Amino acid sequence: MATAARNQGILLEKTDLRGHDWGLILSAIALMIVGIFSIYSIDSDRNSSFATRQLIFSAIGVVVFYICNKVKLEFLKSAAPFLYVVNLGILVATILVGKSRGITSRWIEIGPMQFQPSEVTKLILAITLAAYFAKREDKVHEIGTYLGALLHAAPILCLVLLQPHLGATLALLFLTLIGCTSAGVPGKFFPATLVAITALGGAAWFTPGLMPDYMRARVDQKVQELVFGERDPRGAGYQQHQAMLAIGSGGTTGTGFFRGEQKAGGVIPEQESDFIFSVIGEEGGFFGSVLVIVLFGIFFFFVWRRMFLAQTMMGRVVAGGLFAVLAFHTIVNLAMVLSFGPVVGLWLPFMSHGGTALWMCMGAVGFLDQCE
Amino acid sequence: MDWGQVKDMSRRIKKSGGPSKSAVAMTRPVGWMLGLGFLAAALSQANVQVVNRRTVMTNALEKGRYEIEDDLMARRGSIFSSDGMIMAQNQDVYRFQLFYDRLPKSPGFFAELSLATGISVDDLRRPAMLGEKKRAWKSPIVGSEAKAVRSLMRRWNADGVSLEKVLVRSYPLGWTASGIVGLVRADKAINGLEKSLDSEMGGQDGEVRGFIDRTGAFMAVEDHDLQKLVQGKDVTLTIDSILQNEASLAVRHAVESNNAESGAAVAIDPKTGDILAMANYPTFDPEGTIHDNEDMNVAYRALFEPGSTFKVMTLAKTLDMGGYGQHDRMQCGGSITVPGKTIRCSHGAHGDIDWEKAIAESCNVAASRWAQKIGTAEMRQFVTDLGLLEKPNLGLPWEMAGRHNENDPAKAMQLANNGFGQAMNATPVALASAYSSLANGGIRMNPRLLSKVGDQETPVKEAGRIFSVETSEYVRELMIATIEKDFGTGKGLRISGYQLAGKTGTAQKLQGGRMVGYVSNFVGMVPAHDPKAVILVMINDPKGGSYYGGSVAGPVFARLAKTVIRRYGIAPDSERIPRGPKLPVEISAGDGR
Structure with missing residues (x-):
């Protein structure tokens, strides 16, 4: 790979000596470490072993990273039709045999392991979408290509929405749009797209029975809260309210590692996964949280840079798509934990507890590292 | 890599033409949006955590909907016996209620709830099927079940499961210790140590302000502690649970079989003053209702005339003062006249007696003469030194001090009566403490019931020297004769292998000058040499025919003495005491007869 880069004359843009983008990889590792320590802090109060599991997940994730780093994007381009079918297959399987947690079925059990296919879907969609554009490089400016790309993604999005998993659906939608953008689809198509999406969303909202009640309640709650300042601490706003208390009690410098009281109280549901940032807010305080936000900023700078470094259409769209999905997760998760967005079940990349999510992130880093 | 390079790159890509031109132009705003998002997050953190932290927290508090003030119930301290048995302890018990409109309807939920509580699924679900909104279960569930729930x-x-902590206090020793331990009922201390130590054991309930979470768990906000929680102190007694149990059974048996009004037995370790057992009957069952005076522990709340048992004290005092010598003898003509009264011996004239016989056969004439040698003022001082006229300060409620009338108009009669333990009265526990000085080389120890309250140890304290070592040894030998010699009033109480010391007493109960009954007494030491315990037994008003101390109170002593020997693993005398010159007093007493 290094040789290829040298031949293309962009070796100077590489920050490393051995052909890897170490800025990207190290910032991802730093986020994972902060995540594991935060999870460990939760474990210390609860007789749970999330941190150990997360460590094992990370070890497996190294393999995922290696595979995604070594399997050439050019090869995946040729395998795209097959991957697309696999993608549809696992999503259908999730709905048919998926494991219910609460009211949604998002999980598949494979032996002793549980597996959330919508994470894999994100990786595969980025690749198949990139392959779609790579095969039509000369027709990118045509509206037909753009609509084709939307059609390409639509079945996947619908299947995820049926699980139902609104958060993942929106993440995939964002992936598709940014993927199209980085492919070079003209900007004039987008306003119309946004209008269409809004109209669809509105129709879905007002069509009775289409949206699950929990989803409606959460969105409704957020709207009520933002518009009327109403809060229902024991209902849908409960998690956010507790997170806000935790973050508020952290203050400027935080309570210190292991010392979070709200955390110790175990009052924030899903704190080790979706609400992991509240631990940092409480124990690390303002300085700790800003440090983590800056860390995310550094990571995303390196991700974003891959889009420029990518020389092929395949690499550029994959980089754009993965950038989009990770950034969407990060922003929406932070907005949720910091109470200016609704409660959407989206994990914080690299930090939330969960194997599939972590592997998706590490796999994404593997792909991003080879995009050029 | 800096921004310049990025620009360079994008310029190069633009130059190279192709589709990437608009791509770069379009992705840049996305990057900026992301950056702005992060900036917003950081600003939000600054707002919540630094700038408006107080407001954010106070807003949450002031909305009131999440805030509650919660009483943190202080745990009431436990009471332990000296051997570590629980005498009173709080149980974690919870009142269990269901509010059906806030419960999952799933059969699986009720199945699990049934497993957790031990209440059948049918019982759990029936109220809902009958349309009831809520149901409370009468019998509480215990701590482990509550945890599972x-x-x-x-x-x-x-949300619809309610667990409310209920105070239930258990008294594993039941009626055998209720006279000491007392009772807390409906959160109110009624009697015994529970009452007198109520504030120590009760602790101080705390009050905090905080939030209730979705599971109903309370979440305190540290900044707003209203009242600090102080847990109740544990109390450890000097009481030995085995002796206490045996003493209670023995006293009950004596009271019931002799048809007596009441009875008490006190065992004291003479070296420390520790009360090893303090039993009384009738008493109450902590689980049942309290009738009449059952909650009046006669062992420390009732005053009795000590009667004949006191003769050993009179003799010891007169010997110490030099009124008589150990080898003196006396003629008992069966009566002695003091101004106002003729005092008689109950079984006629004893004739020429030495002190061993005077004690063993309980001669009233001799005791009166000893008292006369002591004198009125000295006798008053003596009774005071014995601690009979003060409250024993055991930490119990309503403790009583004994009585001795300082301004008795018939001083000579009072003095002669005092000689054999009349015209004065005291509580059994105070008397036991007084007698224990004879078993501790003449030194009386302060009686001690509480060995530890919280972390505070009650010190073992000397009350003072009452007799010389020699006198106390001598009188103890005479008390051995009461049991070991065939003419002794306690000869039925021997335990083979062990010498015991004792003195019987049969006091008359007078009411308005008329005899209304008897009090049978026995005081003894187990074993006679190096005693582990001084035991005092009082059986009040036996109406079963027999009323002599030896036959009514004596068996209680004998039973307790055996228990003391077993409990403390006391070896037989032959293995403990070297024969011969170690017991010179006995030899000289024997010679004198």
Whole structure:
């Protein structure tokens, strides 16, 4: 790979000596470490072993990273039709045999392991979408290509929405749009797209029975809260309210590692996964949280840079798509934990507890590292 | 890599033409949006955590909907015996209620709830099927069950389960210790140590302000502690649970079989003053209702005339003062006249007696003469030194001080009566403490019931020297004769292998000058040499025919003496005491007869 880069004359843009983008990889590792320590802090109060599991997940994730780093994007381009079918297959399987947690079925059990296919879907969609554009490089400016790309993604999005998993659906939608953008689809198509999406969303909202009640309640709650300042601490706003208390009690410098009281109280549901940032807010305080936000900023700078470094259409769209999905997760998760967005079940990349999510992130880093 | 390079790159890509031109132009705003998002997050953190932290927290508090003030119930301290048995302890018990409109409808939930509580699924669900909104269960569930229910509530998000902590105090030793331990009922201390140590054991309930979470768990906000929680102190007694139990059974048996009004037995370790057992009967069952005076522990709340048992004290005092010598003898003509009264011996004239016989056969004439040698003022001082006229300060409620009338108009009669333990009265526990000085080389120890309250140890304290070592040894030998010699009033109480010391007493109960009954007494030491315990037994008003101390109170002593020997593993005398010159007093007493 290094040789290829040298031949293309962009070796100077590489920050490393051995052909890897170490800025990207190290910032991802730093986020994972902060995540594991935060999870460990939760474990210390609860007789749970999330941190150990997360460590094992990370070890497996190294393999995922290696595979995604070594399997050439050019090869995946040729395998795209097959991957697309696999993608549809696992999503259908999730709905048919998926494991219910609460009211949604998002999980598949494979032996002793549980597996959330919508994470894999994100990786595969980025690749198949990139392959779609790579095969039509000369027709990118045509509206037909753009609509084709939307059609390409639509079945996947619908299947995820049926699980139902609104958060993942929106993440995939964002992936598709940014993927199209980085492919070079003209900007004039987008306003119309946004209008269409809004109209669809509105129709879905007002069509009775289409949206699950929990989803409606959460969105409704957020709207009520933002518009009327109403809060229902024991209902849908409960998690956010507790997170806000935790973050508020952290203050400027935080309570210190292991010392979070709200955390110790175990009052924030899903704190080790979706609400992991509240631990940092409480124990690390303002300085700790800003440090983590800056860390995310550094990571995303390196991700974003891959889009420029990518020389092929395949690499550029994959980089754009993965950038989009990770950034969407990060922003929406932070907005949720910091109470200016609704409660959407989206994990914080690299930090939330969960194997599939972590592997998706590490796999994404593997792909991003080879995009050029 | 800096921004310049990025620009360079994008310029190069633009130059190279192709589709990437608009791509770069379009992705840049996305990057900026992301950056702005992060900036917003950081600003939000600054706002919540630094700038408006107080407001954010106070807003949450002031909305009131999440805020509650919660009483943190202080745990009431336990009471332990010296051997570590629980005498009173709080149990974690919870009142269990269901509010059906806030419960999952799933059969699985009720199945799990049934497993957790031990209440059948049918019983749990029936009220809902009958349309009831809520149901409370009468019998409470215990701590471990409550824990299981709580975890279940979290898993199922079941708001409609209510667990309310209820104070239930258990008294494992039951009626055998209730006279000491007392009772807390409906959160109110009624009697015994529970009452007198109520504030120590009760602790101080705390009050905090905080939030209730979805599972109903309370979450305190540290900044707003209203009242600090102080847990109740544990109390350890000097009481030995085995002796206490045996003493209670023995006293009950004596009271019931002799048809007596009441009875008490006190065992004291003479070296420390520790009360090893303090039993009384009748008494009450902590689980049942209290009738009449059952909650009046006669062992420390009733005053009795010590009667004949006191003769050993009179003799010891007169010997110490030099009124008589150990080898003196006396003629008992069966009566002695003091101004106002003729005092008689109950079984006629004893004739020429030495002190061993005077004690063993309980001669009233001799005791009166000893008292006369002591004198009125000295006798008053003596009774005071013995601690009979003060409250024993055991930490119990309503303790009583004994009585001795300082301004008795018939001083000579009072003095002669005092000689054999009349015209004065004291509580059994005070008397036991007084007698224990004879078993501790003449030194009386302060009686001690509480060995520890919280971390505070009650010190073992000397009350003072009452007799010389020699006198106390001598009188103890005479008390051995009461049991070991065939003419002794306690000869029926021997335990083979062990010498015991004792003195019987049969006091008359007078009411308005008329005899209304008897009090049978016995005081003894187990074993006679190097005693581990001084035991005092009082059986009040036996109406079963027999009323002599030896036959009514004596068996209680004998039973307790055996228990003391077993309990403390006391070796037989032959293995403990070297024969011969170690017991010169006995030899000289024997010679004198």
